[in-house]
Amino acid sequence: MVERPLRILGIPGSLRRQSYNRGLLLAAQELAPPGVTIELYELHELPLYNQDLEEAGPPAPVQHFKRAIAEADALLIATPEYNWSVPGPLKNAIDWASRPPATSPLRRKPVAIMGATTGLFGTVRGQLALRQVFLSTESYVLPKPDVLVRDAASLFRDGRLVDEPTRQMIRQLLEALVAWTLRFRDDGR
Secondary structure (H helix, E strand, O other): OOOOOEEEEEEEOOOOOOOHHHHHHHHHHHHOOOOEEEEEOOOOOOOOOOHHHHHOOOOHHHHHHHHHHHHOOEEEEEOOOEOOEOOHHHHHHHHHHOOOHHHOOOOOOEEEEEEEOOOOOOOHHHHHHHHHHHHHOOOEEOOOOOOEEOOHHHOEEOOEEOOHHHHHHHHHHHHHHHHHHHHHHHOOO
């Protein structure tokens, strides 16, 4: 049980409506511990990062995204793996949120990562690439547990995650993210 409510911003790395990664986040909403809420944030409205746009004043969707990150206690990202790396829309969103570096809402933000794929490696390379990006933003990425979901097509029914072992992994990730977030909250960061 969390003494003060925790707000987690869930970000699906895929834009696809029936994305397995969105499904992981929907399962996380169902499995959230008492006192924890998970709000999904869709990346559809964010323009491609362009320093000219940034210098003119970030567009409204970018401002909204950065505010959502700032207001969240932690981030939970569910990412597919595209060409052994992070999907373009997700990397673009992080690029926007990271600017300017000194006031980025990603600085010192607790982050947990999970991912699903229909392939055999469970987004391990995409998650590794994402961890590297978060080194630059000075985000606090939860080191364990890993949630690397492979063969995702067999684990979902009508967009809902029905595989109990995978649901248990998400439960464990959420418990670890809560403890991780409270650790930094208690440190006054």
